[in-house]
Amino acid sequence: MRGRSTVLTAPLLYNSSCWHSRVYSNGLIYRITVSGVTESALVSLLTLAILIANLVVIVTINSNKYTKFIHPQPRYLVTSLACNDLAIGLLVTPLAAFSALVHCWPYSEIICQIQALLRAALPQQNAMILVFMAVDRYTCMLHPDKYHKHSSKKGCMLVLSLTLMGSLTAFGALVIRRGGYFYNGNGLMACEPFYQRPSLRILAACLFYFPTTMALMYFYGSALHVDRLRHRQQVNICAVLVQPILPNNVTTKNVLDEPSDQLGSKELRQSIRTTRAMGAVALCFIVAVTPWTIQEVVTACTGSKMPPAVDFVITWIALSNSFWNPFIYWALNRKFRRISRSIIKTKIFCRKKYSSSxxxxxxxxxxxxxxxxxxxxxxxxxxxxxxxxxxxxxxxxxxxxxxxxxxxxxxxxxxxxxxxxxxxxxxx
Structure with missing residues (x-):
């Protein structure tokens, strides 16, 4: 068994490089297998889906037709999340397509180092954005007056910028030194940060998963619970409204004077729809990254390795979360579907909006x-x-x-x- 003071050493990248004499002398074409073609195809399709879906989200959310259906602050947060997922689709996942095909690292060492940094920092930033979205929805549902008074674009962008810089700094200190990264030829098929101690690997996985999960469950659970209570109160008010209103009916008058008679307003319905969509995004994140977190903790504690096929599936299910977020927006928001289809037809396929003679x-x-x-x-x-x-x-x-x-x-x-x-x- 490994003790707590066990220090691990990262494997040399040159041994996994495609330009190693052992690999290059035999030819890369002879390293292509059926499993490699399948894995490379899956990685390529997922990368393409991430890019297209998040581009559609960014364009639709910030279009003039859709801005009137969403408040500014959640629009900034959704746009930041989509930009972060787009960066994953541009800088992290594409590099694994060719390496999965030939089962070696075909790029330089500096690219491996940069990808290891982004592989750790961008998902961590995703988790922080999801937490900020949950806090935003919690404040909007429970304290709407304070929310609309204090929410601002500058404050939102400042918080997101600071968290991104913090994530890049923390993981940059890990991978900047030689031996702080390695080529993972089983799961990611690309470079990842290397932790010298198993305790550091467990700590990184737990800090990524458990605070984020608990915050998402608490804030969205509280916001949706308040929405359910308001719905019941609205039903009770409707029951009072169907009764004949007498001149001296003081109870009915007090009920009608309460602020809860504005529950059916357009703004409240808009906030509820946004909260439910963001809650579904948070739930998808939890479902996608839970198997990966369990695998990280188990392998770090036992010092064993998962089978390559299982490691590949679990790792890419976690990364597929960048695609499921736009799909959830599209599935749960009718206005988003309508406006996105209109933008695609008019801007991409150049179809006329009205073709009447x-x-x-x-x-x-x-x-x-x-x-x-x-x-x-x-x-x-x-x-x-x-x-x-x-x-x-x-x-x-x-x-x-x-x-x-x-x-x-x-x-x-x-x-x-x-x-x-x-x-x-x-x-x-």
Whole structure:
């Protein structure tokens, strides 16, 4: 058994390098196996999914159409989490695709050192952002007045910047020295920090998992519990409202004067939806990283190694959390789905929002740019014109039924086929 004073030594990176004479002389192509192709394909697909999904989240969350459905501070936090996951998809996971194929490290030692730093610092920053999101939702649900008074973009960005710098500094002190990193050819298929003592490895895994999990469970549990109590109170208020209100019914009057009559407001429903979506993201994080934490603690305590296939699956399930976050936003938020589909169709596939012949004919053929820019205005103008015509027809029919003279027919609409007529400019 290893004692507490056992000091481990990191394996030399050159022994795992693809340019080692033992590996390079035989040729890299002969190291490709079926399992290597499968693992490389999975890593590549997950990397592509992380990049695309988080780019969609960043663009949609910060679009003008979606900003009115979310408060500024949770928008900053969600954007920071998506940027952090995007950095994982750009700087951590892609390097493992080729190394998983040939089962050796094909890059330089400095790249291994940088990846080991980012492999530890970025997931730690992810955990901190999730905790800040939980505190944000807890404060918004329990103390809404203080929340809207003290929440600010500068304070949010300051806290996130300090935590990121702290994570990079702490793990940088570990991997900056030679022997502070190694090539993990079983799980990550890339470089990771190396802990000289098993106790340090256990401490790093526990600090990453247990404080984060306890904070997420407490803050989201309290916020959702308050939401449940408010819902029951709202049901009781509705039960009072259906009763006949008497002039001297003091009880009913007091109930109606309480602040709880604003529970059905748009802002409160928006906060509840945001809290539930962020709670689902936190739950996904706990489910994804729990097997990896157990593996780290067990292997550090026993000094054993997991089977390569099991180690690979557990490690990449934990890293797949960067993809599941955008998927949860998409699954639980109807407005996010609608706006993201609209952005993808109009910005990527260049599809026109309104392809109706009426709209296209109401704009000048020789001014396509103005027509596309004012397409929404044209469509609203056409709707209003059609509504005015229908209303005038109804008035005409009513006057004929009363025996009166029909009113003067309305003038033709300003849009017609042919002719050089631009979109009508109206103020609504």
């Amino acid at each position: 009426i709209v296209s004919s109401s704009c000048h053929i020789g001014h396509q740019e103005g027509c596309c820019a004012n397409r929404d205005m044209c469509f609203m103008a056409l709707q209003k014109d059609n509504g005015d015509i229908i209303e005038e027809d109804r008035q005409s029919t009513g006057s004929q039924d009363r025996g009166g003279f029909p009113p003067t027919p309305p003038p033709p609409p300003p849009y017609h086929r042919g002719g050089s007529q631009t979109c009508p400019t109206r103020k609504y």
